[in-house]
Amino acid sequence: xxxxxxxKLFFDVQHNAADYRADRAKFLARYPVKPExxxxxxxxxxxxxxxxxxxxxxxxxxxxSGMKDDEFIRRLKASAPxxxxxxxxAPGGGHG
Amino acid sequence: MAELVAVAASSxxxxxxxxxxxxxxRHKQRLTAAFRSLGARxxxxxxxxIVVVSPxxxxxxxxxxxPSICIGVGEAHEGPPEPFLKDFPWRPVPGHAALANHxxxxxxxxxFEPSVSHRMTLDHGxxxxxxxxxxxxxxxxxxxxxxxxxxxxxxVSRCLAWxxxxxxxxASYPGNERVAVLATGGLSHSIGEPTMGAIDERFDRDCIxxxxxxxxxxxxxxxxxGMQGAGNGSHECRNWIVAHGAAGxxxxxxxxxxxxxxxxxxxxxxxxxxxxxQVRAA
Numbered sequence: 001x002x003x004x005x006x007x008k009l010f011f012d013v014q015h016n017a018a019d020y021r022a023d024r025a026k027f028l029a030r031y032p033v034k035p036e037x038x039x040x041x042x043x044x045x046x047x048x049x050x051x052x053x054x055x056x057x058x059x060x061x062x063x064x065s066g067m068k069d070d071e072f073i074r075r076l077k078a079s080a081p082x083x084x085x086x087x088x089x090a091p092g093g094g095h096g
Numbered sequence: 097m098a099e100l101v102a103v104a105a106s107s108x109x110x111x112x113x114x115x116x117x118x119x120x121x122r123h124k125q126r127l128t129a130a131f132r133s134l135g136a137r138x139x140x141x142x143x144x145x146i147v148v149v150s151p152x153x154x155x156x157x158x159x160x161x162x163p164s165i166c167i168g169v170g171e172a173h174e175g176p177p178e179p180f181l182k183d184f185p186w187r188p189v190p191g192h193a194a195l196a197n198h199x200x201x202x203x204x205x206x207x208f209e210p211s212v213s214h215r216m217t218l219d220h221g222x223x224x225x226x227x228x229x230x231x232x233x234x235x236x237x238x239x240x241x242x243x244x245x246x247x248x249x250x251x252v253s254r255c256l257a258w259x260x261x262x263x264x265x266x267a268s269y270p271g272n273e274r275v276a277v278l279a280t281g282g283l284s285h286s287i288g289e290p291t292m293g294a295i296d297e298r299f300d301r302d303c304i305x306x307x308x309x310x311x312x313x314x315x316x317x318x319x320x321x322g323m324q325g326a327g328n329g330s331h332e333c334r335n336w337i338v339a340h341g342a343a344g345x346x347x348x349x350x351x352x353x354x355x356x357x358x359x360x361x362x363x364x365x366x367x368x369x370x371x372x373x374q375v376r377a378a
Contacts, residue, residue: 002159004160007158007159011154011158014154015177050288054154054159054245054288055287055328056153056288059288059292060154072292073292073293076292077290079290080290
């Protein structure tokens with residue numbers, strides 16, 4: 001299930017990454033994001049946010065907001081339900 | 097009438113450019129050779145226009161307006177906005193409005209209903225293969241966007257039909273242009289999912305074998321089932337099957353396949369026989 005305003009925020013951050021990094025709270029105030037998702041944003045909670053947006057947007061958002069690939073992937077894997085966790089992923093860092 | 101002179105496919109992993117200095121030398125050499133081989137084949141075909149089949153990576157479209165298929169019908173298009181592509185040499189990207197509109201009109205006549213854009217921004221999906229093929233001069237480009245990022249996506253069988261329609265539209269275009277089709281994306285990769293970084297080499301090898309065999313039914317069935325487990329990026333194989341349809345569903349020739357963990361992608365490069373002849377580098 002996509003959350004529209006969270007998705008819109010992620011879409012817009014791609015093109016305004018510097019503004020977002022400079023004052024995240026001010027940027028967030030422009031969007032009627034649900035309180036629990038706003039909290040997840042401020043906590044960089046990849047697992048919670050992943051359930052509400054397209055995976056590519058999630059990836060672009062965290063890249064634009066400054067999280068390193070290795071850390072993003074670590075958090076993604078930690079958020080996976082045990083039954084769907086990947087057996088093994090390739091090493092390295094980046095995106096595709 | 098216009099002539100279809102080349103059909104090709106290429107992966108477009110952003111890190112091929114962004115993280116190029118960090119890649120192992122053996123992967124740099126394979127990727128460089130593959131892009132150059134595609135570029136040499138494309139140059140030998142001397143296209144005036146390239147129809148580039150690629151997804152839009154959340155640049156032009158969003159979930160408030162998300163076309164399944166969009167044809168760029170403008171006289172020009174914007175170059176890539178990604179910072180790591182700031183040195184992309186062709187800005188604006190020249191379009192071919194007349195051919196694009198002919199494709200659109202041909203589609204409507206055959207009861208296909210694409211969206212259109214009169215000024216599209218072409219992201220890494222379009223621009224990395226065009227750039228890395230090292231063409232001396234960029235032909236005009238007709239952007240052909242297939243939604244491979246966000247459900248609902250077009251069915252694989254529909255993408256094959258779109259490829260056949262492209263072939264018919266090019267053949268019926270009342271001009272002397274030499275036209276190529278370049279599909280980009282794939283093969284297996286996973287972006288923003290818990291499996292991010294995983295490359296499914298078995299899927300990729302089976303995918304290549306299915307394209308090489310050429311038979312439409314088994315290929316469509318394989319992709320419809322196989323893409324579900326090969327990472328969300330594998331859905332870009334829809335672009336490859338557009339190319340397959342454009343080529344008449346035969347003549348697939350693998351240039352190279354190399355799984356590159358550092359860019360997260362099973363990287364594939366291929367051309368198709370067109371009109372009974374394989375375009376080779378001079």
